[in-house]
Amino acid sequence: MFSKLVNPKSIAVIGASHNPAKIGYVVLKNLVSHNFKGDVYPVNPKGGEILGYRVYKNVEDLPEVDLAVITLPAELTLKVFEDTAKKAKFIIPIAGGFGETGKKGKEMEKYILEKAREHNARIVGPNTVGIYIPSTGVNTALVVPERSRFPGDGDIAFITQSGALGLLTMDSVSLYNVGFSAFINLGNRVDVNENELLEYFGKDEKSKVIIMYIESFKDGKEFMKIASQVTRKKPVVVLKAGRTSRGGKAASLHTGALGGNDAVADGAFKQVGVIRAYDEVELVDYARALAYGKPIMGDRIAVVTSAGGVGVVTTDYIESKEHGIGMKMASLDEKTKRKIKDEVVPFASVENPIDMTAQASDDDYDGVLEALQSDPNVDAILVYALFQTPLISEKLVDIITKWHRKGSKPLIVGSIGSNFTMKMAAKFEENKVPVYMSIERAVKAIKVLRIRGKYIERWENE
């Protein structure tokens, strides 16, 4: 349905510009620098050449294209729109100044939608930063490359109603190399909506998890129908912002007053297996846990650390219902304890949290993680990779990665520190190991994998 949008063979940039300060230049430049392999057709009445591409003087002269990006202001977008719809299967009008500005803008949206329908074209937007597909190099975003980074290829499909929040989120997680399979900004959503995209990425092999930033659902019932199918196959995380207004006849009822916030959305998500995030950090943190990690099928967590205090705070976060996730610290099996004490780290505390102290080495971690694999009382492991002590090296990343991949227990990594730790976190990320740079974030990742596990239990019992 959307394969020509995310993997187009040809892209027209209508409003392409020679001026590096113009969107029409930045979009073209981003296509070049992300190695887009297909054909590129800039359009500008002045003609000539931009960034090595021959410039078409008008839209009528273009061959048929899979995707057209219109980088012109709203009024001019309207003028070229019908001609563009005749040539392109998908159209991304970047400009603002449409429905978000009022009645006249709404009329303009009605016009472009009519023209698109007439010529069998689909619209993403308007008022959008468009799309970014790392694997195909399609990038219509208009951020200045010198001051922000685009993430590389990965497992996360990102559907967002806000372009700016989406780009900022991707820029910030680029710091430790989180990858995305697709980024699509719905903008004013006159045509292509989140439900169609959710269904599409639900079937897309490349996308292991789908994350969404939504302010208002196009069609809540339809969302529930599609989400309930998609979540059986892969996790869906939604950051739902904004409250729905309510009124009408039922406002006088008690229930009407109590439903005033987004309590209904919350219930709907639980019914269809959607996981909820409350800010942009949680959104990507949860996505990584769900894309790389295994669902957790019980409440008992083993914690491995070389810093005692980290273990104590983690214990509080795991067990507390008020400031934590209300799960349990595992009571380790006697066999596990003996193995750890006798064979691995005689100096360590073998009660959970397992504190190996600052004397811990890479190999000690290896031994403890191995011992925990066969413990029947452990449902998941939270292991802290703390690189500040002398016997710990970069090798620890490989050891933990090994147990993440071949171990039977779901595993989450916490790593606390500055530049060096950040470098190690990027390595974990490249290995697709879920790593978190604070205790709270690591524990919340545990919670999310447990929620996913509970959904799976529920479906198995149905």
Add this chain to the structure above:
Amino acid sequence: MNEYEAKLMLKKYGVKVPNGYVAKTKDDLKNMNLKYPLVAKVLSDKILHKSDVGGVLLHIKTLEEAQEAFEKINGKFSTPVLFEEMVNGNVETIIGVIKDPTFGHAIMFGLGGIYTEVYRDVTFRVIPINRRDAEDMIQDIRGKKILEGYRGKKVNREAIISLLTSISKLVVENPDIEGIDLNPVLLTEDKAIVLDAKIIKS
């Protein structure tokens, strides 16, 4: 829809309500066959908060008291009066339905009284709900301990589940419903009884 009509509709879906009788005149009361003590309520689809306006009288123990209650309420509001048997129970809950602009009809469950008023300890699901959704709703309540027989006050979990799924069915089959308030729903050791009901149709 007045309270009596709302309760008739609920009864059709197997929902338990107190035995009741509508008196249009004082003489009607002679034909009333209910077990004392009773409660008398103004019967009107215009008045939503009956007790706030003095439209509810409790602990009626004899026919004479019932006749007095009729005169008081009928005299004040010029409406028929609903008499119902008073019921004792262990826990008060609230169940409701709203029409959400995004998701459509949604059902709410929560603990009644102060838990609803102060703590807003309620949870919603989009209609239709199945048995598992109803179970999850009970689990969602922060004060769920109270529903697990706290301080020897036993309640019947099954009765809550079946009430929630019945209301869901009622709404599916009557899509012109705009909102429902069942408040309070009294939980006894073996039943869930709807003491007051408001149903608003479009």
